[in-house]
Amino acid sequence: MNNYSLKNVLKKNTMIIVMFVVYIFFVITTNGSIFSPSQFTALITQNAYVFVLGAGMLMCMLTGGNIDLSVGSFVCFIGALAGVVSVLKQVNTPLSLLIVLIIGIIYGVILGYLIAFLNIPPWIATLAGYLAFRGAGTEILTKVSTTSAISNFPEPLLAMFSGKVFETPTGTFNIPCIIAGVIAIVAVIVLNFKSRADKVKKGYEAPPQGYVIAKSVALALVIGLLTYMFALDGGIPVVLIWVVAIMLIYNFVCEKTVIGRHFMTVGGNGETARLSGINNKIVMFAAYLNMSILTVIASLMVTARFKAANSFAGQNFEMDAISACIIGGVSAYGGSGTVFGMAIGAALIGIINLGMSLMGIDQNWQKVVKGGVLLAAVVFDIWTKRNSGKK
Amino acid sequence: MSDELRSTRLSGADVASFFKKYMMLIALMAVAVFFNFATDGRALYAQNITNLIAQNAYVFVLATGMLLCILTGGNIDLAVGSVVCFAGGVGAVMMDKNIPWPAAVLIMLVMGLLIGMWQGFWIAFVKVPPFIATLAGMLAFRGLSNVVMGGYAYSVTNTTFLNIFGGGADCYIPDILAGVGPEMKAGDGTVLNKFCLVVGILFAIGIVVYTILHRAYLRKHDYKVPALVSTIIKTAIICVAVVWLFYKLSAYKGIPTALIWIGLVLGLFAYITTKTTLGRNLYAVGGNEKATRLSGINTKMVMFKAYTLMGLLAGFAGVLNTARFVGAQPTYGMGYEMDAIAACFIGGASAYGGTGSIGGVIIGALMMGVINQGMDIMGTSSNYKLVVKGLVLLLAVFFDVIMKMRKKGGVKA
Numbered sequence: 001m002n003n004y005s006l007k008n009v010l011k012k013n014t015m016i017i018v019m020f021v022v023y024i025f026f027v028i029t030t031n032g033s034i035f036s037p038s039q040f041t042a043l044i045t046q047n048a049y050v051f052v053l054g055a056g057m058l059m060c061m062l063t064g065g066n067i068d069l070s071v072g073s074f075v076c077f078i079g080a081l082a083g084v085v086s087v088l089k090q091v092n093t094p095l096s097l098l099i100v101l102i103i104g105i106i107y108g109v110i111l112g113y114l115i116a117f118l119n120i121p122p123w124i125a126t127l128a129g130y131l132a133f134r135g136a137g138t139e140i141l142t143k144v145s146t147t148s149a150i151s152n153f154p155e156p157l158l159a160m161f162s163g164k165v166f167e168t169p170t171g172t173f174n175i176p177c178i179i180a181g182v183i184a185i186v187a188v189i190v191l192n193f194k195s196r197a198d199k200v201k202k203g204y205e206a207p208p209q210g211y212v213i214a215k216s217v218a219l220a221l222v223i224g225l226l227t228y229m230f231a232l233d234g235g236i237p238v239v240l241i242w243v244v245a246i247m248l249i250y251n252f253v254c255e256k257t258v259i260g261r262h263f264m265t266v267g268g269n270g271e272t273a274r275l276s277g278i279n280n281k282i283v284m285f286a287a288y289l290n291m292s293i294l295t296v297i298a299s300l301m302v303t304a305r306f307k308a309a310n311s312f313a314g315q316n317f318e319m320d321a322i323s324a325c326i327i328g329g330v331s332a333y334g335g336s337g338t339v340f341g342m343a344i345g346a347a348l349i350g351i352i353n354l355g356m357s358l359m360g361i362d363q364n365w366q367k368v369v370k371g372g373v374l375l376a377a378v379v380f381d382i383w384t385k386r387n388s389g390k391k
Numbered sequence: 392m393s394d395e396l397r398s399t400r401l402s403g404a405d406v407a408s409f410f411k412k413y414m415m416l417i418a419l420m421a422v423a424v425f426f427n428f429a430t431d432g433r434a435l436y437a438q439n440i441t442n443l444i445a446q447n448a449y450v451f452v453l454a455t456g457m458l459l460c461i462l463t464g465g466n467i468d469l470a471v472g473s474v475v476c477f478a479g480g481v482g483a484v485m486m487d488k489n490i491p492w493p494a495a496v497l498i499m500l501v502m503g504l505l506i507g508m509w510q511g512f513w514i515a516f517v518k519v520p521p522f523i524a525t526l527a528g529m530l531a532f533r534g535l536s537n538v539v540m541g542g543y544a545y546s547v548t549n550t551t552f553l554n555i556f557g558g559g560a561d562c563y564i565p566d567i568l569a570g571v572g573p574e575m576k577a578g579d580g581t582v583l584n585k586f587c588l589v590v591g592i593l594f595a596i597g598i599v600v601y602t603i604l605h606r607a608y609l610r611k612h613d614y615k616v617p618a619l620v621s622t623i624i625k626t627a628i629i630c631v632a633v634v635w636l637f638y639k640l641s642a643y644k645g646i647p648t649a650l651i652w653i654g655l656v657l658g659l660f661a662y663i664t665t666k667t668t669l670g671r672n673l674y675a676v677g678g679n680e681k682a683t684r685l686s687g688i689n690t691k692m693v694m695f696k697a698y699t700l701m702g703l704l705a706g707f708a709g710v711l712n713t714a715r716f717v718g719a720q721p722t723y724g725m726g727y728e729m730d731a732i733a734a735c736f737i738g739g740a741s742a743y744g745g746t747g748s749i750g751g752v753i754i755g756a757l758m759m760g761v762i763n764q765g766m767d768i769m770g771t772s773s774n775y776k777l778v779v780k781g782l783v784l785l786l787a788v789f790f791d792v793i794m795k796m797r798k799k800g801g802v803k804a
Contacts, residue, residue: 065520114785114789118792118793120785120792121742121788124788127729131781132777132778135774135781136774136777139772139774142772142774319526319530326523332519332520332523333520364721365534367531367537370531371526371531371532372527374523375524378520379513379519382517382518383517
């Protein structure tokens with residue numbers, strides 16, 4: 001058995017290949033307009049929330065295919081709250097952020113308690129939140145404004161969650177962006193080789209030299225391309241930093257920490273996990289508390305992007321986050337899934353959305369396609385598992 | 392003390408278990424009384440009672456289907472709202488193109504059935520988790536209804552269709568006894584629909600006769616017969632409620648046709664869930680799927696049928712909805728899945744499957760209806776309605792879970 005034969009490598013990275021195929025498809029159908037600096041920025045800024053919510057949803061799904069349906073409505077509610085606090089009450093930015101974060105934590109604690117300790121099925125507990133927060137968010141916004149929206153957010157708050165780092169005019173090269181890109185490429189290459197060296201030293205099975213080189217080259221090319229595009233379009237979008245930071249943190253937590261592995265264990269076999277001394281309830285509780293905190297961040301990103309809190313903000317966000325996980329190979333029954341996979345899923349959804357919008361496909365067909373992609377991803381996941389089980 | 396005597400006396404424990412059993416019914420009455428006071432009695436106007444039924448017909452129909460899915464193990468269908476919209480849209484567009492209404496209704500039902508089979512296939516045979524399969528359906532059919540209607544609203548003008556399925560101004564059974572005997576009037580002078588009253592009284596008599604026969608049957612076959620007193624109280628309450636309801640209806644325009652459809656659907660599925668093999672299989676699968684499979688029942692087929700029937704009922708709810716709103720719009724049916732799910736849980740269906748009944752669905756749907764309408768009459772904004780609905784749903788499940796913990800004698804570690 002060679003884990004690094006071409007066939008196995010391709011099999012393991014099906015979704016990445018699908019992503020490239022889809023991307024090339026859209027490059028052709030949009031006459032290359034998707035392959036432009038401004039569209040690269042759009043891809044990140046429009047879909048940053050999917051990555052953030054996807055990370056939270058991943059933790060919930062790992063514990064046994066549990067989901068949170070309330071994230072979209074909670075995004076709306078937190079946006080409205082942030083508007084009231086920071087715009088209408090003129091509270092300074094750090095304090096407003098603290099207030100919405102505390103509200104998020106309170107909701108997370110309540111939700112986690114209901115689900116983990118009272119055994120209320122997650123989709124019911126979060127369905128209640130889905131209804132209640134949409135109503136509450138809309139009510140707040142209609143009460144305080146005739147247009148059911150709050151705008152004029154303070155500049156510091158917007159700058160934290162939108163815009164670009166060291167912005168330069170479009171078309172000129174943004175130097176900080178290029179420096180960051182070069183550092184990222186070097187870091188990725190060093191880490192790849194170091195990881196192989198460690199494995200060889202400890203006598204684990206290590207990938208062949210050629211594989212590491214190929215992987216490093218591919219990653220360097222992708223990062224290089226992104227750097228080039230962002231540099232031409234004014235710099236690194238602020239949300240990209242959030243997204244990368246969250247991805248790195250959650251990847252570390254999931255892969256390298258005890259608590260992270262507990263999520264997988266509980267989802268893999270709850271009874272075994274409990275008998276081996278893991279406190280399942282705490283793990284479950286942590287998953288939902290974590291989800292609420294990430295939802296607050298996602299909400300601020302969305303609010304900052306629109307520069308306003310809207311009553312329709314966050315609609316169907318739960319679907320996007322769940323789809324990102326499922327497409328990224330997270331098991332719908334829990335126990336397996338990676339942050340990297342989820343990120344690929346989120347990027348794929350983003351590309352499909354952007355591509356369809358650029359092609360001028362109307363919103364309704366987009367919904368149909370989204371539903372179809374979600375179903376196809378689960379079925380694909382189930383079928384590949386069934387086949388590998390037969391062998 | 393003889394057995395006969397003991398069985399006719401109510402002990403303290405009986406009273407406690409009575410309250411436990413009818414908790415939701417009591418809660419329903421409390422909520423109705425609350426809204427009656429909060430609206431200065433307007434909530435119980437004859438017209439409002441009639442509207443309560445007509446407006447919430449879809450909740451009864453969808454909750455019936457949802458019950459079947461929930462029984463199989465707490466599975467749900469999130470797509471029903473979109474399916475109602477899609478089926479309704481297809482029908483409205485067809486009628487707009489002058490296709491006769493029976494054909495349109497048939498197509499709507501077939502659409503619902505096919506969608507149900509499609510979802511059932513993925514859920515039962517491919518083992519796609521229900522919430523994902525139906526989430527995909529929720530997105531896709533909402534999009535498709537927009538496509539079908541091209542983003543426009545269609546109105547339905549065929550009065551026969553509207554009258555039959557409970558829409559428009561004349562969707563009531565006419566008073567065929569109007570000329571017979573003297574005219575009857577209510578306290579405030581409104582003329583009563585005599586046919587409606589007679590039907591109500593006959594219905595109440597039917598319940599009494601059924602109860603007596605049922606007790607005789609139980610005694611004959613040596614089953615445990617419930618205490619006479621509690622049977623009498625229960626039957627009396629039901630009969631009073633039925634007669635009161637029909638009295639209210641007769642003081643407005645008579646029996647709304649929607650009520651007949653609700654009655655048919657509920658009656659049919661009460662029969663299916665309690666007396667047929669399929670119905671009992673639904674409970675068995677939800678109670679213990681593995682044991683059911685090992686005892687030779689095709690659990691996949693049971694699951695498939697549950698979702699197929701759900702689809703069919705969603706199609707039928709689409710028909711009723713199109714009539715009720717005298718047309719179709721791409722935004723109709725949003726949040727209907729929540730109403731249906733909430734009605735089931737308020738009615739005592741277990742979120743883990745295996746328990747629940749049509750009787751419970753009726754109470755749950757009425758509760759949702761009373762809350763919806765009460766808040767409408769009070770002029771509460773639709774946003775608060777969402778908040779209240781969410782909390783009611785949570786409370787109902789919370790209550791269910793707490794009850795079960797008590798029964799088990801403590802929280803499982």
